[in-house]
Amino acid sequence: MTDPVLVQVDDGLMVITINRPEVRNAIDGAVSYGVCAAVDELDARSDLRVGILTGAGGTFCSGMDLKAFLRGESTRVKHRGLMGIARTPTEKPLIAAVEGYALAGGFEAALACDLVVAARDAVFGLPEAKRGLAAAAGGLIRLPRVIPQRVAMEIALTGDPVDAQRLHAYGLVNRLTEPGGALAEATRLARRIIDNAPLSVAASKQVILEQRDWSTEESFARQDEITSTVLTSDDAEEGARAFAEKRKPKWTGH
Template sequence: MDQENDSPVVLRTLSERVALVTINRPKARNAINSEVANLLEEVLKKTECNPEIDVVILTGSGGTVFSAGADLKEVAAGRFSSLFTECGGFAGFVHAKRRKPWIAAVDGLALAGGCEIALACDLIVASESAEFGLPEVSRGLIASAGGLYRLTRSLPKVLAIELILTAGRLPAARAMAFGLVNRITEDGCAVDAAHDLALQISVNAPLAVRESLGIARLSYDLSEEALQKMSEESQERLMVTKDFTEGPKAFAEKRNPEWSRVGI
């Protein structure tokens, strides 16, 4: 599954059941160009189809910038639309349909589209020097790849609006205090910390994880009645899988469950 390291998007196996995806343009601050967008969409599809992968970690190379967002040279040349794919949206990722959990491992800056990519992930692990921000208005743009509403859902409304309108940055410690970040780690250790979190996820029943995640992602969008209906339908789907009986059986027999990953 591992790709060549000179690719602008690198996919490799980090450990059993965990994959690592790296945006690999350190000289360009891991900015998103058309090649990155198309490759990231392709990699996402590969991880979705691979039954050996349960959790994916997304990071940027170089250790100082997760991603600076859209490559402004592309934008200035009139190629802004090339940074979007039909299925995944910006970077081939922010609006892509996926069932498996993704963790953003943010070392350094996650700005503009880079912040939007992190917000599109399900969990965020950040280094102490990490900063988040949507500075688009300072360049005559808007954060049109989900940032305007995802940041407002993740932070107190007034703080999110302040960051959006001032093009300000949110340090990792403050992001943690307001619930934007799951964990903070020493600089250079974000991937390791994200891996620890991924391992805690990957020991659980993958079908149940995916069903749970799908409902949790919609918690801001649907009514309680609709979410309850979805929960009941998910439970019904799980009930006909081998994993539904394997979990309780393993508990009764005092052993670790052996998930079949067959079903839904």
């Protein structure tokens, strides 16, 4: 039996591949729990710094496996939502590398990632309204936070697809590539992050994700709680010393 989720680790980077190309990488229970297990390993291992989520066979993910849904199979991880990332974001940066289609739950999985790299001909969409469903795995919440609300409203209410180039113009897609190049570009982006201090990266991600719920009055105090240990870390001293000595820093994560 083919493994529904493939995991490859290389020098600080974990690549997680949804491996059901025969059904355009539709999400069933095995996929959801398989990705969840992979991101848990990503966060738990000190030697891993960044993850990439992608799909096999030229498609990112076509969404929930409707056949699995009809036979009563749970396609979400209990208490954590779709693939374990819809309701519980990873601690470490996660990049979506999108080729082909990212629809419904597939689009929601990309939205749950921190960064998105997509091929120019990639297609995104929330077609749930066309199926009598709702994009309740994060799509209706996250989409209007990253693109204009009226555009998000149109995408959700019509269920019509939208191309990667339009979403790049709105800032949802970080980088566009030629078809077939999304994973390679996502890997280059990941390497840029891996070059940086792990404590700095972790604190930066945490502040950016949490600050939307902070009031203006408390924002700097809340930020200081997260970043103070970074500024007094061994890596902060190492970064300054490496800059002065014109060499690449050697991070310890302390």
